[in-house]
Amino acid sequence: MSEFLSLAGQNLLSPIILSFVLGLLASLARSDLNIPEAVAKGMSIYLLFAIGFKGGASVASYGLDARLGFTLLAGVVLSALLPVIAFGLLQVMTKMSRLDAAAVAAHYGSISIVTFVAATSVLEGRGIPSEGYMVAVAAAMEAPAILSALWLISRGGGADSKGMDSTLMREIMLNGSIVLLVGAFAIGWITGEQGLKEISSFIVNPFKGVLCLFLLDMGLVAGRGLRGGGGILTRGVLAFGVVMPLVGSLFGLGAGLMLGLSSGGVALMMVLSASASYIAVPAAMRVALPEANPSLYLTLSLGVTFPFNLTIGIPLYVGIAMALTGG
Amino acid sequence: MSEFLSLAGQNLLSPIILSFVLGLLASLARSDLNIPEAVAKGMSIYLLFAIGFKGGASVASYGLDARLGFTLLAGVVLSALLPVIAFGLLQVMTKMSRLDAAAVAAHYGSISIVTFVAATSVLEGRGIPSEGYMVAVAAAMEAPAILSALWLISRGGGADSKGMDSTLMREIMLNGSIVLLVGAFAIGWITGEQGLKEISSFIVNPFKGVLCLFLLDMGLVAGRGLRGGGGILTRGVLAFGVVMPLVGSLFGLGAGLMLGLSSGGVALMMVLSASASYIAVPAAMRVALPEANPSLYLTLSLGVTFPFNLTIGIPLYVGIAMALTGG
Amino acid sequence: MSEFLSLAGQNLLSPIILSFVLGLLASLARSDLNIPEAVAKGMSIYLLFAIGFKGGASVASYGLDARLGFTLLAGVVLSALLPVIAFGLLQVMTKMSRLDAAAVAAHYGSISIVTFVAATSVLEGRGIPSEGYMVAVAAAMEAPAILSALWLISRGGGADSKGMDSTLMREIMLNGSIVLLVGAFAIGWITGEQGLKEISSFIVNPFKGVLCLFLLDMGLVAGRGLRGGGGILTRGVLAFGVVMPLVGSLFGLGAGLMLGLSSGGVALMMVLSASASYIAVPAAMRVALPEANPSLYLTLSLGVTFPFNLTIGIPLYVGIAMALTGG
Amino acid sequence: MQTHKAKRVEITIENVMESRLTDALRKAGVTGYSVLPVLGGSGRSGAWDRAGQVSRAQGMVQVVCIIKPERLDALLDAAFAVVERHIGVVSIVDCDVLRAERF
Amino acid sequence: MQTHKAKRVEITIENVMESRLTDALRKAGVTGYSVLPVLGGSGRSGAWDRAGQVSRAQGMVQVVCIIKPERLDALLDAAFAVVERHIGVVSIVDCDVLRAERF
Amino acid sequence: MQTHKAKRVEITIENVMESRLTDALRKAGVTGYSVLPVLGGSGRSGAWDRAGQVSRAQGMVQVVCIIKPERLDALLDAAFAVVERHIGVVSIVDCDVLRAERF
Ligand SMILES: Nc1ncnc2c1ncn2[C@@H]1O[C@H](COP(=O)(O)O)[C@@H](O)[C@H]1O
């Protein structure tokens, strides 16, 4: 417990979290501070490339675990399953329409890669190793949740949903962040330690600093979302935004323990399950469920669950994973 | 003297200055070389974050000087006072309308953060330490000059001025660069040496290189300004653009000596007083004094005073500060 | 031969090439992965600045070779000559109109700076030194090819060509990439080893990593070009895109040997001659030969010759240069 | 200078629908269009601006088509089928064009 | 396809005035608008372009409002009060819109 | 509010021709124009989009001029001379403007 508190405190006072808080405060105070869209996009490309590459290079170094296949499968199953649970919780905890509930649910089955990146950086800071292929698991968890949520809606009478067509399917499976993450993972794997050495002063050394500026931007965006969409957050909705990641993390914990992952791997599995998408899923929802309210799912995912995971969730999940794996 | 000359020569032949000169020449020759707006903005965010963070971390390391409060106060006073002096000089040296003179004056009370950054980098290059909190002083000096200039105008019959409303006040006090500078300063202070270590390969190592590219862009912009607005520069106006920074620097020198700052601190106080704003103040002037001629104040601030300070001013101020403080 | 194969294999499996391949595959699969225009432009500015600066600094360290003048002259001659040869080849190998053939020919006389950068990085990886002033030669080879191609057209009855006016001439000679390359070269030369030391953690360490991301973008663009313009590639046109760089490289080889350049220098001379422009020349062609088909020359240059040089060409040219100079 | 009557149709639509719209336009025989960026805006679904985007889920673009008047109906039918259930605005203006053979 | 008469008002105004303008529009009962970027231009106060900006002091944007004709006057009054002392251009075009209930 | 008749001319043209066009407009006595970015489009010469550009060879911009009706012909002549051999589109719309003294 005291270890968790110290970890949480340490986490809260890291440059990464404080940068996020700065962004949040600046936009709540309506400062005109903003990071150009192109720069934010450039930083996210950098982070995806770096995290994918490092994951691949680590697989090249430590060899492929026989567990990779099962872990990927577990990720896919979790991504498909969690929306069903989220949907149930939303119907109990809130008064959302079925349509909105399904759209929100999709976000919680899928993952937030920045939350994953922040967790990796916490693990690294504490010297806790994890399976390099977890980035591949992250990629595998992006899409299934969307199909699951569309199934939830179509089950209840398809009139609401424009359903899934092949164009949307391709857009989801080949969305830029999945392709970049998996591609960089492959490059890291193929080029291995040598490749990593060649570009490590680009993808390793400045990584944490770039993450700070990126989280500054996330704070700005989350703050703007709260300012605009805050009214939408009834008590029930807000509670869901905090309870659902905890529920998700338990499923991740179960999966991680059953798979026999390392302490770091279990923690990351918890983080993936606990985190909510704010890139791939919102875009898919605008196409497939245009009548669902975007400020509902964006505010919840970015304004509530993301900050919760970043500040409290990650140290909690890492603490639990360490305790239960004896890591 | 010979020391100043050698310092000046060294300064003139540094990659930073030469990058500025390259930009200036390229745009005077009407090359289409240009740095995308988003990239320039990204670099300025990087520079503000880095300089703020390093200032805060240095305060965390060396402890807070009792002088901080007085130095901040001195900064505010200088920022409010210098426009009055600039306004007087403009009425003597040029034929500008009262409105234009007030608008120009506001720029010279406020500060140019890039000039400050360039000066810090010269100090570092020569191993001269300075107070980390000078970045907070820089932030404090951004805004008062605007109020001072609006007061100058309203005194002369308010018909010209749209005056200050609460929206504009908030825009000025919470403008992005102030918030980022102060916020990064706070983060650096809170996370201290440990925080700095975590992200120093992002904010320390590549700093000077980014500054080169940023100054390349400043050169391009200054050159374009001179090409477009050069006609506006009568002899008197041009002279003001060189005399005013020298006058300002003397006030900064006085304040710095009275406060008992280190040699580096005195030099930075001179640089702040000598430099002229080209971001916060022009935007405020467009709102508050829309009839004032923007090419007048932009050309003066960016096309005359900025290059003057960068090339001649900074080594001069550093030389004087060293000589008078025996640093 | 086996050395070439190993070099080629090593080259093919480097992060740089694999990043290009990733981009190519992503866009052929119609992923929405894309790098914002401003970020791509920012990276190209970085690469030009870094490569120019390093070239200049190396000249400052190793002194100016008496050969510089002759090498520049050879570059200009090659740039003017190669379009004539390309034009002849196109008339033999393809059914292109004279207009299209001239436009394509201009691209092959000029150079691709990214191909040059990639070659430098291969040389560095293998520890093969080269003349620092080769970047100046690259700059000198950008423009003459355009004049040469316009002359080819005007010779055949000027009705097709809008010809060269002084505005276009200025645009070509002072285009951003030439100015930045030459300017950074000058700065590197003036500030020398000391300047390089000051900013090497910006322009040296992360260089290869930035190159990876830039080539990722090149892959995306090349893939889009092939998707859109692939239909235009008849067998003859395609063959030209592979044969012409080989022919060009032979001319570069001859020039390099005659000039007595180092092994690295000869290899770079071959690369410059073999590479085709995709920035300066297309823009000039849109102005001077608006009726020529842009998707023809862009697809050939970016979609065929660039990947060919990147993957097969560079190791081949380096291998030949090493073998013939005994380097 | 000789000009010709035409219609200028401007469709403001979400990013994610852009390619669906332009595909539909092409199928409806529209031979040309341009896409302009939109920085922000406000409507029944609230206010938004590009600086507030981490994801491309919310941004909008403006698709501009200049067409012969006789083709207007086909275009509007095609556009309507795409925008129907989505947020967005369609406006039509009478205009004159040079080089009518291009439309 | 059923269309309805409306007015399309385009206001080119400095960046720094954007939020002041849209606030005024909202107060005047305008329910929707879009903001488009402007890269550069020229007018009585000289030429400018976005590449030449270190500060946001000079850039401009174009605010586009489509409104019912009967609301035009309220909009123009509101817009004029903001642009009056500033550089900028206001133009009005007759247009037709789909889905009139949205305006 | 008092408005005045004017013409709004929109010229979509390649990046590389922008300065040539605006120079020609200025010579033809046009006192003001704005330049808007274009993200992509499609026409007889195929489809393009800004994300696909390494070079500035293909991008386009839209130049907008609001002018007094009596100046339209001079403007069109000037514009046509520039766009004649190039890809691009010219359209003209009737509009009303505030502050006519500015045009
Ligand atoms: N009346 C209007 N005039 C111009 N743009 C509008 C108008 N109404 C809506 N828009 C644009 O369309 C977007 C979605 O509108 P809505 O569907 O009403 O939420 C807004 O954010 C604006 O960018």
Ligand SMILES: Nc1ncnc2c1ncn2[C@@H]1O[C@H](COP(=O)(O)O)[C@@H](O)[C@H]1O
């Ligand atoms: N006649 C016009 N047509 C289109 N845009 C204009 C016109 N006049 C001015 N503008 C735009 O408004 C800005 C300010 O104009 P001005 O107030 O005349 O200096 C210019 O830089 C242009 O971007």
Ligand SMILES: Nc1ncnc2c1ncn2[C@@H]1O[C@H](COP(=O)(O)O)[C@@H](O)[C@H]1O
């Ligand atoms: N009918 C049209 N409506 C709007 N924009 C067009 C139209 N035709 C062409 N364009 C634009 O002009 C560019 C060149 O057209 P084109 O000369 O037909 O290839 C296209 O890529 C579009 O951006």
Ligand code: NA
């Ligand atoms: Na999840």
Ligand code: NA
């Ligand atoms: Na000052």
Ligand code: NA
């Ligand atoms: Na060549």
